Amino acid sequence: MRVLLVAGKGGVGKTTLAAATALASAREGHRTLVVSTDPAHSLTDALGLTGVTGRAGEWRMAARPMSVPGAPGSLDVLQIDTRARLDVAWATIRRSIGGLLAGAGVDPLVAEEVATVPGVEDVLALLEVGEHVSGYDAVVIDCAPTAETLRLLAMPEALDRLVSRGFPVEGRIARLVGSFGIASSTIEALDALDTLSRELMAVRALVTGPDAAVRLVATPERLVLAETHRARTTLAMLGHHVESVVINRVAVGEDWPAGLVARHREGLASAHERFAGLPVRFARYHDHEPVGIEALLALADSVLGDGDPLDLGAPRASAGVTSDGDQWFFEVCVPGAELADLEVAVTADGDLIVDLGPHRRVIALPAVLLRCEVAAATLDVTDSGQVVRVSFEPDSQAWPSGVLT
Ligand SMILES: Nc1ncnc2c1ncn2[C@@H]1O[C@H](COP(=O)(O)OP(=O)(O)O)[C@@H](O)[C@H]1O
Ligand SMILES: [Mg+2]
Incomplete structure (x- = not known):
């Protein structure tokens, strides 16, 4: 199954091009x-679809993929509305994290605030994508505008880290239970968080795998291009394969003012x-909005x-280990x-942290590098x-001496 994420700044034509590509x-x-x-x-x-069927509400609210009538082949569409499901899915986990923090002596108001994890809607959206993709040859994802999408794509790794480092299972929880009398419902919630993180990592694997790529959409304006360029850098750092860029809404020909052209x-x-x-x-x-199957297919053909x-x-x-004699390198x-x-x-836990402006990637280093010291970046x-x-040198304390000589 191939997965194409269509991403870019708001209003540049992501939805239009995602729909056109899916039809093609x-x-x-x-x-x-197309989701x-x-x-x-x-x-x-x-x-x-909304105009043709006159059933706008039905299309909008559909919780499952719906077949697109009139498509030239098998095309389903799904619009994920996480806001509608947010309260149901997340409320339990949130309450329990709040409870855990409060139980650990954190002011309940502060605990509540901490538990209101930002970006939770994004997490749910990503999970839903994962739930619906099986059985397709191709999945085209019409992404939210760049900033939200980058947050969404960075989420699984961040949550995985939170779960595996912040809440190391059993041991620490058992101690907390002993010291603070934490309810078993909290443990259930932590279990749920652990499951959530594993499911998210599976979705991450789907969108960063060898059959997945990001197509960036931009318009030919300087500011849009600059933002798109930054998005490319960040996506690459997050482990995504950016396969191409589409510059949309380029004025060509005599119908447009010469200055604009x-x-x-x-x-x-x-x-x-x-x-x-x-x-x-x-x-x-185009001098008209490319809407509907025919117009979209024509657009796909022209692009x-x-x-x-x-x-x-x-x-x-996007990242990996190389070696050169007795030095090891980790490259991103x-x-x-x-x-x-x-x-x-590099943290004491063996994570490589790469910060690029406001974006962070945390990569668990391969075992071989854990017995090394960072020499340079x-x-x-x-x-x-x-x-x-990042270059690593074997740590003489950690390696058996035979290996070094
Ligand atoms: N090549 C194009 N020529 C003319 N109008 C376009 C073109 N591509 C997109 N549009 C129109 O621009 C608007 C924004 O496009 P849309 O695909 O919704 O952007 P996004 O999903 O990035 O917010 C829509 O009204 C769409 O019909
Ligand atoms: Mg859109």
């Missing part, structure tokens, strides 16, 4: 699901420069040409990153773009 994929004979995680749903509007031509040129090494495609600015709409390119490992790809924005640290330019390269 269905036409190729792939059983395709939106943006609370501002417009997927069914873009597909022209010239500005967009410049924008397109600067996009090619900024995203060097990535395929950059473009879609014309993607004859190629496979879900050709995700060759995935590259961060194309376009500025050295000044990067901070790297550099930002190097290689064939596959920039890489953060």
Whole structure:
């Protein structure tokens, strides 16, 4: 199963291009699901379903994938509305975390605040994606605007860390139970949190796996391109394969003011420069909104040409270990990153923490590096773009002496 995430700033055309790509994929004979995680749903509007069926409410509220009538093949659509389900799924866990903290002597008001984990809607959206994907050949995800999407994609690893480090199971909980008389419902909640984290890691594996990629959508404006460029860097750092960029709504031809056409031509040129090494495609600015199956398929054809709409390119490992004699290196790809924005640290628990501006990736280091000391961290330019390269040297205390000599 191939998974394509269509991401980018708000309003650039993500939903339109996600729907167009999914239709093209269905036409190729792939059983395709197009799913939106943006609370501002417009997927069914873009597909022209709300107008045609006159059952707008039904389409919007559907909790399961619905087959798209008139699609050229097998296409299902799903709009995930986590807000509706938030209270049900999360309330128990939240109450119990609050209870745990309060039990541990934290002021109940503070505990309540801590337990109101930001981004919980995103977590649920991601989980729902995971629940509905089986049985499809292709899944196209119409993402929420960049900032939320980056938060969403960073969530599984963050939660996994919270669960495995913050609440190491059994031992510490048992002690807490002993000291504070914590109810068994709290333990159930921690169990639930543990399960949640495992499910999220499975979804993460799905969206970062070898058959998954991110297609970035932008418009030919300087600010949009700058934000998209930063998103590319962050996505790469988070372990995602960004396969191409689509510059949408490019004014071409005589129907548009000459000044706009010239500005967009410049924008397109600067996009090619900024995203060097990535395929950059473009879609014309239409004088009408591309809505409905026919218009979307025409758009897909003009953007993607004859190629496979879900050709995700060759995935590259975003992080990994290399060695060079007695030195080991751990490398993380961060194309376009500025050295000044990067901070790297290794924790006592054996996690490599890479901070890029406000974004953080926590990577559990492979066992071999746990018996090493960090020698240096550099930002190097290689064939596959920039890489953060942390070099390790064997720690003479930790390695058997025979290995060193
Ligand atoms: N190439 C295009 N030409 C003209 N209008 C477009 C084009 N692509 C998208 N639109 C319109 O722009 C608006 C925003 O597109 P949408 O796909 O909803 O963006 P996003 O999902 O990124 O917020 C919609 O009204 C859509 O119909
Ligand atoms: Mg949208």
